[in-house]
Amino acid sequence: MELTRRKILALGSGTVALASVAGLPAFASLADDAIAELTGGADMGDGAVKLIAPEIAENGNTVPIGVEAPGAVEISLFADGNPVPNVATFRFGPLSASRSASTRIRLAQTQNVIAVAKMEDGSFQMAKAEVKVTIGGCGG
Amino acid sequence: MQQRTTLGLVMAVGLAGGAVWAGPDEDQLVVNGEIEMVTETAAPAHMENISTIYSGWRFRSDETQAVQTDDFDNPGMLGVENAMVAWETAEGSAAASCAGCHGAPEQMAGLRAVYPKWNEEKGMVTTLEMEVNNCRETRMGAEKWSYTGGQMTDMIALISSVSRGMPVNVAIDGPAKSTWEQGKELYYTRTGQLEMSCAICHEQSYGQMIRADHLSQGHINGFPTYRLKNTKLNSVHARFKGCVRDTRAETFSPGSPEFIALELYVASRGNGLSVEGPSVRN
Amino acid sequence: MADGVRPRVKVPKTAAAGETITIKTLISHKMESGQRKDKDGNVIPRSIINRFTADFNGQNVIDVAMEPAISTNPFFEFEAVVPEAGAFTFTWYDDDGSVYEETKEIAIS
Numbered sequence: 001m002e003l004t005r006r007k008i009l010a011l012g013s014g015t016v017a018l019a020s021v022a023g024l025p026a027f028a029s030l031a032d033d034a035i036a037e038l039t040g041g042a043d044m045g046d047g048a049v050k051l052i053a054p055e056i057a058e059n060g061n062t063v064p065i066g067v068e069a070p071g072a073v074e075i076s077l078f079a080d081g082n083p084v085p086n087v088a089t090f091r092f093g094p095l096s097a098s099r100s101a102s103t104r105i106r107l108a109q110t111q112n113v114i115a116v117a118k119m120e121d122g123s124f125q126m127a128k129a130e131v132k133v134t135i136g137g138c139g140g
Numbered sequence: 141m142q143q144r145t146t147l148g149l150v151m152a153v154g155l156a157g158g159a160v161w162a163g164p165d166e167d168q169l170v171v172n173g174e175i176e177m178v179t180e181t182a183a184p185a186h187m188e189n190i191s192t193i194y195s196g197w198r199f200r201s202d203e204t205q206a207v208q209t210d211d212f213d214n215p216g217m218l219g220v221e222n223a224m225v226a227w228e229t230a231e232g233s234a235a236a237s238c239a240g241c242h243g244a245p246e247q248m249a250g251l252r253a254v255y256p257k258w259n260e261e262k263g264m265v266t267t268l269e270m271e272v273n274n275c276r277e278t279r280m281g282a283e284k285w286s287y288t289g290g291q292m293t294d295m296i297a298l299i300s301s302v303s304r305g306m307p308v309n310v311a312i313d314g315p316a317k318s319t320w321e322q323g324k325e326l327y328y329t330r331t332g333q334l335e336m337s338c339a340i341c342h343e344q345s346y347g348q349m350i351r352a353d354h355l356s357q358g359h360i361n362g363f364p365t366y367r368l369k370n371t372k373l374n375s376v377h378a379r380f381k382g383c384v385r386d387t388r389a390e391t392f393s394p395g396s397p398e399f400i401a402l403e404l405y406v407a408s409r410g411n412g413l414s415v416e417g418p419s420v421r422n
Numbered sequence: 423m424a425d426g427v428r429p430r431v432k433v434p435k436t437a438a439a440g441e442t443i444t445i446k447t448l449i450s451h452k453m454e455s456g457q458r459k460d461k462d463g464n465v466i467p468r469s470i471i472n473r474f475t476a477d478f479n480g481q482n483v484i485d486v487a488m489e490p491a492i493s494t495n496p497f498f499e500f501e502a503v504v505p506e507a508g509a510f511t512f513t514w515y516d517d518d519g520s521v522y523e524e525t526k527e528i529a530i531s
Contacts, residue, residue: 103497
């Protein structure tokens with residue numbers, strides 16, 4: 001077949017380019033430490049926290065994230081591949097309705113977003129989601 | 141050989157793998173529950189190689205699309221708010237404000253849809269940015285704004301926002317014809333180290349992935365656009381400059397005759413799509 | 423005081439007593455993370471909004487501790503119960519000591 005630039009572009013640009021570090025992200029242990037600081041090392045249950053995150057982030061600069069945990073007093077967000085793992089802590093007051101919040105965050109590379117909820121009885125619950133952070137086309 | 145070197149460069153840019161055509165999705169765009177946008181329509185008659193045109197919105201992920209559906213989700217509206225303050229602010233030796241002559245910003249409805257346009261007085265095609273600066277200089281006695289700077293882009297976003305939902309309808313005949321033809325020629329001319337033209341990506345390869353970006357048809361109905369990548373409003377000429385530079389070519393300047401011509405031509409490729417600016421894109 | 427910091431908030435104009443409403447807040451702010459370097463290689467110092475609160479008639483709805491990983495032009499969407507007519511007060515606290523505020527009233531329908 002005649003190799004035109006058009007065909008090269010068609011053949012060559014099929015795969016999704018992932019910005020990720022092979023193996024465990026270097027910052028993962030920082031995230032573990034930050035979470036341990038919050039929970040005092042206590043075990044975290046799962047099933048009570050809903051974490052809404054895209055599978056593939058269109059752009060790592062602005063990634064929409066949502067969390068919901070009925071019965072939570074506060075929910076903390078962590079990103080285990082960011083240079084600083086802490087992202088935000090949502091503390092719900094007496095007039096909070098659904099113990100949920102949405103925001104937009106920065107993710108430096110493909111990594112896990114982790115939500116840890118402190119429940120009314122003092123126990124902890126968590127949810128985790130991997131978000132792929134991609135490199136865009138021309139100019140990134 | 142020249143040909144092989146360039147191919148080598150293009151291969152270095154791409155990655156091994158099968159071609160993936162992930163066409164525009166099927167979603168419908170309604171903003172604020174009331175502005176129904178046309179994001180798909182028959183290509184204008186002057187386009188030879190495309191039969192259906194799609195707004196860039198249709199190529200974005202669900203999450204990105206959602207950000208444009210509500211003016212309180214869309215960070216581009218922060219720029220519009222800035223411009224609303226500027227609209228009311230008296231400036232320059234004439235101590236005039238936009239509001240003083242033009243009334244409410246809503247009076248500008250319809251403008252964004254027909255620019256760039258032939259200006260009889262100036263004897264050339266002008267863009268909205270040029271008209272804003274013309275007003276500032278000659279009627280307000282104020283300093284011009286930088287063509288792609290924040291203040292100008294915010295103001296174009298405001299002027300655009302009051303035309304949302306209206307079909308893009310720039311004139312390509314009459315006195316604007318030769319400018320349009322110049323723009324068309326630029327669109328199809330390969331330039332730069334990568335020897336790429338606008339058409340290679342946006343006409344021949346739309347729907348395909350360039351690395352992880354979903355290539356659109358490159359319409360500008362959504363400009364100024366809030367890009368997630370740089371978290372700010374981007375103007376048309378700023379984007380042209382970025383695109384040209386990304387093909388490793390010497391770029392024209394914002395406000396240059398070449399970019400004015402190119403803007404007229406590119407706008408005309410989207411005739412029929414709704415004005416969306418300020419939109420949200422990658 | 424950081425320049426051009428502007429809040430933009432969506433609160434319904436009315437609600438039934440006890441109804442749950444959705445609130446959206448945006449504020450224009452660069453959120454300089456402290457991770458970037460200028461062209462001479464020097465770190466650009468961190469300068470972010472570090473806290474956001476929403477209160478209604480003196481009672482708290484939500485209190486967010488924010489880190490540099492929150493994107494430029496911070497956005498929050500959350501729900502509040504509206505027990506009676508009154509005013510929501512939204513407050514953003516900047517690293518540089520500035521405090522930005524916005525108030526929205528709501529009536530009972």
